[in-house]
Amino acid sequence: xxxxxxxxxxxxxxxxxxxxxxxxxxxxxxxxxxxxxxxxxxxxxxxxxxxxxxxxxxxxxxxxxxxxxxxxxxxxxxxxxxxxxxxxxxxxxxxxxxxxxxxxxxxxxxxxxxxxxxxxxxxxxxxxxxxxxxxxxxxxxxxxxxxxxxxxxxxxxxxxxxxxxxxxxxxxxxxxxxxxxxxxxxxxxxxxxxxxxxxxxxxxxxxxxxxxxxxxxxxxxxxxxxxxxxxxxxxxxxxxxxxxxxxxxxxxxxxxxxxxxxxxxxxxxxxxxxxxxxxxxxxxxxxxxxxxxxxxxxxxxxxxxxxxxxxxxxxxxxxxxxxxxxxxxxxxxxxxxxxxxxxxxxxxxxxxxxxxxxxxxxxxxxxxxxxxxxxxxxxxxxxxxxxxxxxxxxxxxxxxxxxxxxxxxxxxxxxxxxxxxxxxxxxxxxxxxxxxxxxxxxxxxxxxxxxxx
Amino acid sequence: xxxxxxxxxxxxxxxxxxxxxxxxxxxxxxxxxxxxxxxxxxxxxxxxxxxxxxxxxxxxxxxxxxxxxxxxxxxxxxxxxxxxxxxxxxxxxxxxxxxxxxxxxxxxxxxxxxxxxxxxxxxxxxxxxxxxxxxxxxxxxxxxxxxxxxxxxxxxxxxxxxxxxxxxxxxxxxxxxxxxxxxxxxxxxxxxxxxxxxxxxxxxxxxxxxxxxxxxxxxxxxxxxxxxxxxxxxxxxxxxxxxxxxxxxxxxxxxxxxxxxxxxxxxxxxxxxxxxxxxxxxxxxxxxxxxxxxxxxxxxxxxxxxxxxxxxxxxxxxxxxxxxxxxxxxxxxxxxxxxxxxxxxxxxxxxxxxxxxxxxxxxxxxxxxxxxxxxxxxxxxxxxxxxxxxxxxxxxxxxxxxxxxxxxxxxxxxxxxxxxxxxxxxxxxxxx
Numbered sequence: 017x018x019x020x021x022x023x024x025x026x027x028x029x030x031x032x033x034x035x036x037x038x039x040x041x042x043x044x045x046x047x048x049x050x051x052x053x054x055x056x057x058x059x060x061x062x063x064x065x066x067x068x069x070x071x072x073x074x075x076x077x078x079x080x081x082x083x084x085x086x087x088x089x090x091x092x093x094x095x096x097x098x099x100x101x102x103x104x105x106x107x108x109x110x111x112x113x114x115x116x117x118x119x120x121x122x123x124x125x126x127x128x129x130x131x132x133x134x135x136x137x138x139x140x141x142x143x144x145x146x147x148x149x150x151x152x153x154x155x156x157x158x159x160x161x162x163x164x165x166x167x168x169x170x171x172x173x174x175x176x177x178x179x180x181x182x183x184x185x186x187x188x189x190x191x192x193x194x195x196x197x198x199x200x201x202x203x204x205x206x207x208x209x210x211x212x213x214x215x216x217x218x219x220x221x222x223x224x225x226x227x228x229x230x231x232x233x234x235x236x237x238x239x240x241x242x243x244x245x246x247x248x249x250x251x252x253x254x255x256x257x258x259x260x261x262x263x264x265x266x267x268x269x270x271x272x273x274x275x276x277x278x279x280x281x282x283x284x285x286x287x288x289x290x291x292x293x294x295x296x297x298x299x300x301x302x303x304x305x306x307x308x309x310x311x312x313x314x315x316x317x318x319x320x321x322x323x324x325x326x327x328x329x330x331x332x333x334x335x336x337x338x339x340x341x342x343x344x345x346x347x348x349x350x351x352x353x354x355x356x357x358x359x360x361x362x363x364x365x366x367x368x369x370x371x372x373x374x375x376x377x378x379x380x381x382x383x384x385x386x387x388x389x390x391x392x393x394x395x396x397x398x399x400x401x402x403x404x405x406x407x408x409x410x411x412x413x414x415x416x417x418x419x420x421x422x423x424x425x426x427x428x429x430x431x432x433x434x435x436x437x438x439x440x441x442x443x444x445x446x447x448x449x450x451x452x453x454x455x456x457x458x459x460x461x462x463x464x465x466x467x468x469x
Numbered sequence: 470x471x472x473x474x475x476x477x478x479x480x481x482x483x484x485x486x487x488x489x490x491x492x493x494x495x496x497x498x499x500x501x502x503x504x505x506x507x508x509x510x511x512x513x514x515x516x517x518x519x520x521x522x523x524x525x526x527x528x529x530x531x532x533x534x535x536x537x538x539x540x541x542x543x544x545x546x547x548x549x550x551x552x553x554x555x556x557x558x559x560x561x562x563x564x565x566x567x568x569x570x571x572x573x574x575x576x577x578x579x580x581x582x583x584x585x586x587x588x589x590x591x592x593x594x595x596x597x598x599x600x601x602x603x604x605x606x607x608x609x610x611x612x613x614x615x616x617x618x619x620x621x622x623x624x625x626x627x628x629x630x631x632x633x634x635x636x637x638x639x640x641x642x643x644x645x646x647x648x649x650x651x652x653x654x655x656x657x658x659x660x661x662x663x664x665x666x667x668x669x670x671x672x673x674x675x676x677x678x679x680x681x682x683x684x685x686x687x688x689x690x691x692x693x694x695x696x697x698x699x700x701x702x703x704x705x706x707x708x709x710x711x712x713x714x715x716x717x718x719x720x721x722x723x724x725x726x727x728x729x730x731x732x733x734x735x736x737x738x739x740x741x742x743x744x745x746x747x748x749x750x751x752x753x754x755x756x757x758x759x760x761x762x763x764x765x766x767x768x769x770x771x772x773x774x775x776x777x778x779x780x781x782x783x784x785x786x787x788x789x790x791x792x793x794x795x796x797x798x799x800x801x802x803x804x805x806x807x808x809x810x811x812x813x814x815x816x817x818x819x820x821x822x823x824x825x826x827x828x829x830x831x832x833x834x835x836x837x838x839x840x841x842x843x844x845x846x847x848x849x850x851x852x853x854x855x856x857x858x859x860x861x862x863x864x865x866x867x868x869x870x871x872x873x874x875x876x877x878x879x880x881x882x883x884x885x886x887x888x889x890x891x892x893x894x895x896x897x898x899x900x901x
C-alpha cells in the first residue's frame with residue numbers, strides 16, 4: 017500500500033506539469049524497420065524534442081540526451097490502432113439512430129490502465145471510437161498514449177483530422193429496430209437513415225451558405241437555426257471529417273458506397289469489414305480503406321461467412337488495410353495479429369507491419385506525422401527483442417514524442433494512476449472470454465440494456 | 470494406390486477451380502520421409518522417417534524399412550510434430566455464439582452433470598476444419614454455465630459422428646463458487662456476492678453428500694433390487710465421480726478460491742484437475758504441493774486485476790511449470806481454437822520455454838486425460854495424430870502442409886481457405 021502511494025506521488029511529480037511535453041533520445045545500433053524505406057541494420061535513430069531528427073550510423077547527441085543501446089533489438093514505428101475504445105468513460109450514446117452531434121473527446125479518461133497495457137504492447141496511438149449502436153454514431157478522437165497524466169487534454173493528438181463513427185447491420189438494427197421499435201430494423205432502414213441525415217445536412221449547409229452570402233446585404237436575411245447534428249453532417253459533406261464505418265456484410269458495404277457517391281463523399285474507412293474480401297475490387301475502385309480483425313469470426317451471425325485471409329485479399333487487391341483491436345486485450349499484441357496475415361495469405365514482413373503502422377496512419381489522416389521511421393516525423397517508437405512478427409517477440413521499450421512511457425527493465429507491477437487508498441485489496445474481476453463478446457466492444461454499455469428487454 | 474492418384478488428381482481439379490467441396494479424408498499406409506521428427510517424449514530425430522499403418526504410428530527412426538505399397542510423402546526441410554491438444558474449449562458445441570439457438574454448451578439449470586458434451590458436438594461444425602488446419606487435432610469440449618455445467622468430452626477433429634470423434638476421456642466440469650464479479654456489468658454488491666458464494670459452496674457440499682449416499686444405496690441395491698433408488702439423472706451422473714472413475718474439472722481462477730478448491734478437493738478425495746487458474750502464479754507453490762494438474766488459458770488474456778502487471782496471464786503458465794505443476798494450455802474458445810499454438814508461443818516467450826510449452830499442448834494433456842498411450846507424442850503404437858510443418862508450429866507464419874488425425878490423412882482445407890481461393894482474384898471482377 018505504502019508503495020502504491022509512493023508510486024502515485026512519483027507519478028504526480030513525473031507527469032504533472034509536463035503537458036504535451038516532448039523528449040530527446042538516441043537509440044543506438046538497432047535493426048531499424050522504417051516501414052517506408054526498408055530495414056536498416058546497425059542503425060541509430062535520434063529523436064530531438066519529440067521529432068525524429070536523423071537516422072544513420074554512428075550518430076551522437078549531447079551528453080544530456082538519454083541513450084538506449086538497441087544492439088540486437090528491433091526498432092519499429094510506434095504501433096497505431098485504428099479502432100479502440102480505450103480511455104473512454106462512455107462509448108455509446110444509444111438514444112437515436114443518428115447522434116452525429118456527440119463526441120467521445122468529451123469523455124476522455126486518461127486514468128485507464130489499459131493505456132499502459134497498450135504501451136507495453138508497443139502501441140503509441142489509438143483511435144478512441146464511439147460505439148456502433150447508431151447508424152450515425154458520435155465523433156471519435158485520435159489519441160496519443162501519454163499515460164500517467166490526469167489531464168484528458170494531454171491525450172489528444174492535436175491536429176489529427178476529425179473522424180466519425182457510422183455503423184451498419186445487426187448493432188443498430190438490434191438497438192433501434194428490435195430494442196426501441198423504431199427505424200432501422202433492417203438494412204433497408206439503415207440506408208434511409210444515411211440518406212435522410214445527409215439530405216438534411218446538405219440543406220442545412222445550403223441555408224447557411226445563402227445566409228452568409230446575403231447577411232449584411234439583405235435586411236431580411238436571418239440565420240438558420242443552429243443544429244450541431246446537421247452541422248456535423250455538413251462537415252462530412254465538405255470533406256472535413258473522415259467516416260469510420262462499422263460494417264460486416266458485403267451488401268451493406270456496397271450500399272454505403274452508393275450513398276456516399278450520391279452525396280459526393282469519398283473519405284471512408286470501413287471498420288471490421290469482415291466481408292470486405294468479397295467486394296475488394298469495389299473498395300479499391302472507390303478508394304475506401306479497410307480496418308479489420310486478423311481472425312475474429314463467427315461470434316455473431318453477420319461474421320459467419322468470414323475468412324482470416326481477409327487482410328491478405330484486401331491488400332493484394334490494392335485496398336489500404338489495417339489490423340485493429342477493438343479490444344483492451346488484443347491491443348496489447350497487434351504485432352502478433354499482424355503476423356497472422358503471414359500464416360493466412362503469406363504477406364511480406366513489410367506488408368504485414370504496414371497493417372499496424374503506416375496504413376492505420378493513412379486511415380486516420382496522420383500519415384505525414386506518424387506510422388514510419390522517417391526524419392521529421394514524430395518520435396513514436398516501439399523496440400522489440402526479436403522481429404516483431406515473431407511469436408517470441410517481447411516489447412522492450414515504447415517511446416511517444418521522444419519520451420519513454422514503457423521500459424520493461426523499469427516496469428513497476430502496479431501501474432494504475434487512480435489508486436484508492438481505502439481499498440485494501442484490488443477488486444478481482446474476471447474479464448470476459450470470447451463467448452461473452454458475442455457483442456463486440458463497440459456495444460459497450462448497450463448490450464446490458466438490451467438483455468433487460 | 471491407384472485410388473490415391475485418382476483422388477489426388479480429382480482434388481487438384483476441384484481446388485484449382487475453386488469449387489467449395491471439402492476433400493475426403495484418406496486412410497491407408499503412409500511413410501513420411503526425410504523429416505525432422507519432434508517426438509516430444511523421445512527427443513528429436515533429424516532426417517528420419519515415420520510410418521503410419523492402420524491408423525497407428527508403426528515405426529519412427531532413421532533406418533526403418535518401408536513396406537511396399539505405402540504412400541510416401543517427402544518431408545525434406547520439414548518437421549513432424551504431434552497434433553496439438555486444446556484442453557478446454559466449446560468447439561463443436563456452438564455455431565454462432567450470439568445466436569442462442571445455435572449454442573448447445575449452456576443447458577438450463579445449475580446442477581447438470583448428466584448433460585453430455587458428446588451429445589451436442591456437431592461433427593459438421595464449420596469451425597472444426599478451420600481449427601485442425603492450424604495443427605490442433607484434439608480438443609476437450611466443455612459445457613458451460615451453472616455450478617456443475619456438465620460432462621466434457623475429448624474429441625479428435627475428424628469424423629462424422631461423435632462416437633468416431635471421441636478420444637477416450639470424459640470429465641465433469643464444476644465452476645467452483647466464487648464471490649468475484651463476473652464482469653464490468655456485474656452490479657451485485659460485495660455482500661450479495663459473498664452470500665451467493667456461500668450458498669453455492671453449501672450446494673456443492675450437499676451434492677457430494679447426496680452423491681456419496683446415492684453411491685452407498687446403489688452398491689447395496691446391486692444385490693437387492695428392491696433398494697434401488699428412484700431414477701435421478703444428476704445422481705446417476707455423479708456416481709462415477711464420487712467413485713473416482715470420472716475426473717472432475719474444477720474451474721477456479723482467483724487466488725483465494727484456488728486455495729479453497731484445493732482443500733475441498735483433498736477433503737473429498739476427488740480425482741481432480743484445476744482449470745482456468747488465472748491467478749495460479751500467486752499460489753504456484755501451494756498448487757505444486759497439492760500435485761493437482763492445471764489446465765490454464767487463454768494465455769492471450771487480460772490480467773485479472775487492474776493492479777496486476779500487464780503480463781501476468783502471459784507468464785502464468787511458465788511460473789506454474791517452474792514451480793513443478795503439470796500444466797496444459799487451453800484457449801477456452803469455440804471458433805478461434807486455432808489460436809492454441811499462439812497461446813503456447815506466448816507462454817513459451819514469457820518464461821515457460823519452447824519445450825515445456827510444446828508439452829503443455831501435447832503430452833501433458835494426454836497424461837492428464839489418461840490417454841497418453843494413444844496421444845501426445847510421436848511413438849510407436851500411438852494414434853497417428855500429427856502435423857507436417859515448414860517450421861516451429863508456434864511461429865505465426867509457419868505453414869502446415871500435411872495433417873493426420875487418428876490415422877486419417879485430412880486435407881488442408883476449410884471454409885476460410887475456400888473463400889481465399891474464391892475471392893483472392895475474384896471472377897467476375899469489376900466488369901458486369
